[in-house]
Amino acid sequence: MKIEDLAGVLPVDGVLPRDVEVSGVSSDSRQVTPGILFFAVSGSKADGATYAGDAARRGAIAVVAAKGVDLSSAGLPVITVDDPRRALALAAAKFYGSQPETMVAVTGTSGKTSVAAFTRQVWKHAGLAAASIGTTGVVAPGRVEYGQLTTPDPVALHKLLAELAASGVTHASMEASSHGLDQRRLDGVRLAAAGFTNLGRDHMDYHPTVEDYHRAKLRLFDTLLPKGAPAIVFADDAWSAPTIGAARAAGLDVLTVGRNGQFLALKRVEHERHRQRAEIECGGTIYEIDLPLAGDFQVSNSLVAAGLAIATGTDVAKALAALEHLEGAPGRLDLVGTTAQGAPVYVDYAHKPDALENVLAAVRPFTTGRVIVVFGCGGDRDRGKRPIMGEIATRLADVTIVTDDNPRSEVPETIRAAIMAAAPGAIEIGDRRRAIHEAVGMLHAGDTLIVAGKGHEEGQTIGADTLHFSDHEEVRNALAGVAA
Numbered sequence: 175m176k177i178e179d180l181a182g183v184l185p186v187d188g189v190l191p192r193d194v195e196v197s198g199v200s201s202d203s204r205q206v207t208p209g210i211l212f213f214a215v216s217g218s219k220a221d222g223a224t225y226a227g228d229a230a231r232r233g234a235i236a237v238v239a240a241k242g243v244d245l246s247s248a249g250l251p252v253i254t255v256d257d258p259r260r261a262l263a264l265a266a267a268k269f270y271g272s273q274p275e276t277m278v279a280v281t282g283t284s285g286k287t288s289v290a291a292f293t294r295q296v297w298k299h300a301g302l303a304a305a306s307i308g309t310t311g312v313v314a315p316g317r318v319e320y321g322q323l324t325t326p327d328p329v330a331l332h333k334l335l336a337e338l339a340a341s342g343v344t345h346a347s348m349e350a351s352s353h354g355l356d357q358r359r360l361d362g363v364r365l366a367a368a369g370f371t372n373l374g375r376d377h378m379d380y381h382p383t384v385e386d387y388h389r390a391k392l393r394l395f396d397t398l399l400p401k402g403a404p405a406i407v408f409a410d411d412a413w414s415a416p417t418i419g420a421a422r423a424a425g426l427d428v429l430t431v432g433r434n435g436q437f438l439a440l441k442r443v444e445h446e447r448h449r450q451r452a453e454i455e456c457g458g459t460i461y462e463i464d465l466p467l468a469g470d471f472q473v474s475n476s477l478v479a480a481g482l483a484i485a486t487g488t489d490v491a492k493a494l495a496a497l498e499h500l501e502g503a504p505g506r507l508d509l510v511g512t513t514a515q516g517a518p519v520y521v522d523y524a525h526k527p528d529a530l531e532n533v534l535a536a537v538r539p540f541t542t543g544r545v546i547v548v549f550g551c552g553g554d555r556d557r558g559k560r561p562i563m564g565e566i567a568t569r570l571a572d573v574t575i576v577t578d579d580n581p582r583s584e585v586p587e588t589i590r591a592a593i594m595a596a597a598p599g600a601i602e603i604g605d606r607r608r609a610i611h612e613a614v615g616m617l618h619a620g621d622t623l624i625v626a627g628k629g630h631e632e633g634q635t636i637g638a639d640t641l642h643f644s645d646h647e648e649v650r651n652a653l654a655g656v657a658a
């Protein structure tokens with residue numbers, strides 16, 4: 175690509191000769207190779223501008239930086255913009271060129287991974303070549319890969335989207351995390367529709383207030399979606415009304431789903447142990463759907479996913495019929511096994527208060543005995559959620575076992591103590607393996623065990639080391655009677 179090809183997204187005129195070849199774009203000087211256009215972005219730990227010299231030494235052709243940043247010593251032509259992160263996203267989109275024709279994104283505190291996976295499955299059922307991108311990685315026809323971030327950085331994202339488009343993928347759903355939205359990672363994605371699930375306490379180590387966190391999420395609707403595009407909003411959350419208001423004000427076609435929804439109205443749900451029967455009304459017709467998943471919240475997630483598929487052209491009856499074949503995303507209320515007496519053991523990714531509350535409430539209706547929960551809180555993350563989650567667990571479970579979940583650089587005992595302080599009667603077992611085995615050993619007929627917090631994760635990070643650890647494996651071993 176020539177630098178002039180970026181003229182639509184960057185003020186390149188007069189900075190470099192128009193026919194200078196660009197071999198790529200990057201915001202990480204360590205990744206710069208000759209011909210790369212370097213973007214100096216200011217981050218949480220460092221300021222990219224201080225690495226412009228490094229980028230120059232590695233062969234960058236120019237640096238894109240915020241107005242007012244002094245880069246006179248970098249020895250590179252400077253292109254100035256208002257928002258270097260947005261410029262990077264738009265330039266990455268232009269550089270890699272193609273994206274699946276129909277792209278949708280979903281945001282919300284909980285349910286993003288599930289909705290992205292469900293939307294892909296609904297499209298697939300409708301005969302479309304579909305992919306999903308999120309916390310558990312990339313899933314596409316012939317491709318399953320684990321990813322590092324929920325919303326990949328724009329350079330990795332557009333490289334991936336171009337690969338997917340080249341492989342024939344026409345439809346892709348992706349998660350829009352608040353970090354991703356705030357850091358402009360999705361700004362170059364051509365979105366056809368977007369979804370909102372709910373808002374609760376999360377990432378309070380990044381966003382100063384819950385209002386700031388909500389504002390970051392709203393960028394998806396008021397900045398990224400084109401006017402007139404459909405916004406599928408779950409209508410039964412405390413934050414639904416302000417989200418609907420903002421989406422309407424942005425000129426979007428707001429389609430609400432849920433008990434209070436109008437586009438897909440949930441009329442009735444009957445919960446069974448591992449499945450649910452839902453009556454959904456759309457355009458005056460009632461559809462009866464057998465959802466093969468446990469958990470009230472999965473009904474909500476299915477409605478958002480079906481809404482996204484319908485809003486982007488899938489036939490209503492086909493989309494709703496596809497819900498009968500949904501598979502849960504890995505580690506989301508994932509039934510790993512049952513004891514000889516039939517007590518189910520679920521692995522779930524609830525690592526924030528609302529998610530824990532929902533998952534414990536979800537299993538109560540089909541638990542005739544006790545609900546037992548094993549969970550902990552991650553180190554180097556929001557400390558405020560620890561007592562809140564302790565309180566939720568002891569209020570909603572009959573037996574609470576507090577254990578470790580990625581203590582990272584923190585002292586594990588201190589994290590557990592903060593949870594225990596609000597969890598009277600809870601049992602403290604730091605070693606997660608032992609905690610899981612003891613919990614499985616306690617199960618009687620009618621009980622349900624939830625091992626929460628790690629979901630699909632395959633490691634336990636203690637200090638700087640990540641040791642292999644899988645809740646799925648430990649549950650299976652404990653059920654098989656293998657010693658801890």
Ligand SMILES: CC(=O)N[C@H]1[C@@H](OP(=O)(O)OP(=O)(O)OC[C@H]2O[C@@H](n3ccc(=O)[nH]c3=O)[C@H](O)[C@@H]2O)O[C@H](CO)[C@@H](O)[C@@H]1O[C@H](C)C(=O)N[C@@H](C)C(=O)N[C@H](CCC(=O)O)C(=O)O
Binds near residue numbers: 357
């Ligand atoms: C806090 C955060 O979100 N950080 C992300 C952010 O880094 P940053 O911009 O703050 O980077 P920084 O370290 O301050 O450096 C500033 C700039 O200097 C550059 N640099 C730095 C060193 C050097 O030698 N040369 C150089 O050019 C860096 O590449 C960067 O561009 O941008 C980077 C590139 O996109 C991300 O990899 C990085 O994610 C880190 C690893 C991370 O852990 N992020 C998590 C918190 C995250 O984003 N999570 C969300 C939500 C998860 C969920 O709830 O599902 C996600 O979407 O995954």
Ligand SMILES: Nc1ncnc2c1ncn2[C@@H]1O[C@H](COP(=O)(O)OP(=O)(O)OP(=O)(O)O)[C@@H](O)[C@H]1O
Binds near residue numbers: 471503
């Ligand atoms: N719609 C929902 N409402 C409330 N809780 C939910 C909902 N969907 C999922 N959960 C809970 O949140 C956990 C994470 O679900 P999921 O991975 O789909 O959400 P996410 O938004 O992608 O989360 P993360 O940001 O952690 O990746 C689930 O394991 C479950 O406990």
Ligand SMILES: N[C@H](CCC[C@H](N)C(=O)O)C(=O)O
Binds near residue numbers: 525627631
């Ligand atoms: N995206 C989240 C995941 C948290 C999962 C939990 N197991 C933990 O380690 O706290 C984070 O990195 O904060």
Ligand SMILES: [Mg+2]
Binds near residue numbers: 286308349
């Ligand atoms: Mg996710």
